[in-house]
Amino acid sequence: MRIYRLLLAGVVALGVLPPGQADGEVTETRTGTHLITLGTRGGPIPARDRAQSSNLWIVDGTYYLVDAGDGVLRRLTQAGASFRQIGQVFITHGHDDHTAGLGTLMSVAWDFQRHDPIAVYGPPGTVALVKGAIQYFTVNAEIRWAEGRRTPLEDVFVGHDVAPGVVYQDKNIQVSAVENTHFHIPEGSPYYGKYKSYAYRFQTPDRVIVFTGDTGPSDAVTELARNADTLVTEVGSSEDVKQVLIRNGTWQSMTAQQQAAFMRHEVEEHLTPDEVGKMAARAKVRTVILTHLLPTVDEHDDYERYAAEVKKSFSGQVVVAKDLMEF
DSSP states (O other): OOOOEEOOTTOOTTOOOOTTOOTTOOSSOOOSEEEEEEEOBOSSSOOSSOOBSEEEEEETTEEEEEEEOTTHHHHHHHTTOOGGGEEEEEOSOOOHHHHTTHHHHHHHHHHTTOOSOEEEEESTTHHHHHHHHHHHTHHHHHHHGGGTOOSOHHHHEEEEEOOSEEEEEOSSOEEEEEEOSSOOOOTTSTTTTTOOOEEEEEEOSSOEEEEOOSOSSOHHHHHHTTTOSEEEEEEOOHHHHHHHHHHHTTGGGSOHHHHHHHHHHHHHSSOOHHHHHHHHHHHTOSEEEEEEEOOOSOTTOOOHHHHHHHTTTOOSEEEEOOTTEEO
16 A cells, blocks of 8 residues: 655655755655645635645656645645746646645746746636736736846746646556536626636546546546546635635625625535545445645634544545645
């Protein structure tokens, strides 16, 4: 059985950094398949101990990033992974807790002479997201032009709006996507049908890992996860989130209509531990990794009670992820 370990402070996933070597530089090429949960926080409320949603997928030394929430650049560095080696990024959906770190990651890679394109794949809106990041960091790029940076930003950062199905393939992996149930934008809205949310299946020669992204119960996601080695899934409690909003005063500032819409989103468009367990059992996966952990009133919540709930329906291994865990 694969060993799960937490990368402690001062220890890096890819080798010890020798004196004089910059943070984030890789000292060895790793063979096989590895997953590092860089950021495990769900939602836009910041946490002391968790960065927002992001995962690093390493296949025979090649890096693939799944989501890029706030803190992703720092977590890559703490994992000993060179941000300059990120070539493919897969965005599950456009919420800021999955995308807020993308622009910083791209800009700093460009600062340090990245010339090869960074391809960002995701649902409709991904192209606009990348163009917006380019625009935001254009001032920085123009200032650094005097320092010798000559590669235009738009030559390095390329967004791709992809449809469900096989969205990417190379010698290491095949990536497939399905639309999940995280969005219910009502008819009549100017944004109806414009945006989607995806789950991804990553297939390598030795492992299959499925990322649910943010979703409610979904037959499509369950089928995508069929017989996967690992299901990396969001999980949370709508009541826990409500109590956080009450404590910080946000709930009281919302209208009754806003409160009802918020709770509908939390109940219908996210997964409870019970729903995760039933989905994992139906899909016949081997291991469940719980991540995208929504806030609770306990700032240092270990969420282990969620694992116990999942195990009521699922007989495989269940792990509550922390930032910088390797699988």
